[in-house]
Amino acid sequence: MATALPSALIADDLVKTYRAGRGKTPVRALDGLSFDAEAGTVFGLLGPNGAGKSTTIKILSSLARADSGRAFVAGIDVGKHPARVRRAIGFVAQKSVADPMDTGVENLVLAGRLQGLSARGAHARASELLDRFGLTEHAKRQVKGYSGGMARKLDVAIGLMHHPEVLFLDEPTTGLDPEARAELWAEIERMTKHENMTVLLTTHYLEEADRLASRLAIVDHGTVVAGGTPEELKNDLRGDAVIVELTADGDPFAALAALQRVDQLREVGGDGRTLRARSDNGAATLPLALAALEAASVTVASATVARPSLDDVYLRHTGRTLTKAQENFAVENAS
Structure with missing residues (x-):
């Protein structure tokens, strides 16, 4: 019988509520969300904008504190040891963290130095990652001149500078063209296959979740409504x-x-x-x-x-398609 891999990520009954301003009802972003992800795999959180995916990543990365529940990253209790968690993770947020006025290599070296690398070590690691992501010839260009795909690759490289055990990717391919998205997918697959890195991926792209995630948690209104491998979830229908x-x-x-x-x-x-x-x-x-x-x-x-598709799975467990849920979120936040 196969031995189960250790859990690199554990979310245990997480609850998070945000104030919504005077006279408005507080927003329950997470409502008892729980999952665990095995080490060396891509674990996907699939759901529309507003489902609670980004809040989950913020709590796991120690950028936000849960109202209740517990979270562990690489075996570290996030609530008790947030500094240790930050050293163990790489975090690629939805919005770029790169300074557009600096060059690609300058952004990487600065990230490495902030993570404790020596000047020589930061430059060596930056050179390695620039080559790996096909950015070497653009290393000395200001980031403001990068294409969307190039800028996103640089964001991921920044998150990898210090060899993290766990990498958080929050909607990493939003806004990318199909070619750039496919290139980033290939790199994510390479990270888990050859480096035994654990990746937590949040996405609302069905194809992305189906292709990359070893296991999925489908998130709706701050809770996990279904979980398993993509094939298990589809076959269950x-x-x-x-x-x-x-x-x-x-x-x-x-x-x-x-x-x-x-x-x-x-x-x-x-x-x-x-x-x-x-x-x-x-x-x-x-x-x-x-x-x-x-x-x-x-x-x-x-x-x-x-x-059966993952959209059918989402429909089964939430009563609406993921596309419709995305549209509803856009309408609600436009009014």
Whole structure:
């Protein structure tokens, strides 16, 4: 029987509430959030903006204190020994920490010196990381002239200067083009495979979580609603996803009623003009679903059958898709 790896990260019943200003209801960012991550793996926190992912990283990295609960990083109690935790981790925040007026090498050397490296050691490590991330020819350019992908690589390199045991990546690829995102994914995979580094990744990108995370915790409203490997979570749904897109004049209510009458479908739900259901045999059930919609005079723009995805997992456990949750967050914070 395989021996379980030691836990590099433990969050135990974390609770965090923020004041929201005079006359406003306090915001419960974390509501009993718990998980543990094995050493040398990528552990993903998947959820929309506002789910509590960034608050979790802030608590684990000692940048914020939980109202209650306990957290351990690399075996260190965060509440009791925050300075030791900060020496053990690298932290790549959503916003860049690099000084845009300094060069790439200057940013790296400064980060190394702040972490206790000698001048010679900082320059040697900076040279190593610049080469590793393909930034050597840009080392003496001011960071303000870097592309988005180059700047993000530099941020990760800064987090790695002192050889941390655990690396926190908070939404690391937000805003990157597909090529830059793929390059950063490859580097994250290399870190865990060849350096035995533990990575805590927060993301709202389904493909990113599916590809990189050895295990996932799906976070919603400050708590973990499901956890496991991506494959375990998807296989737990059983069967195929049947997805129907209605035309602009299609009636979602009539469509829902029609699909609910198809015996071979279960978990029928809708999100605007997009309807979803599950079936043990999607290919055989899809014609029955389309016939039911036609009988109800509902016009269909497209219909597909797919194996379960992490979006289906999110829908199962929260009642909405991750895309819809992102949209809701944007609307709520724009008003």
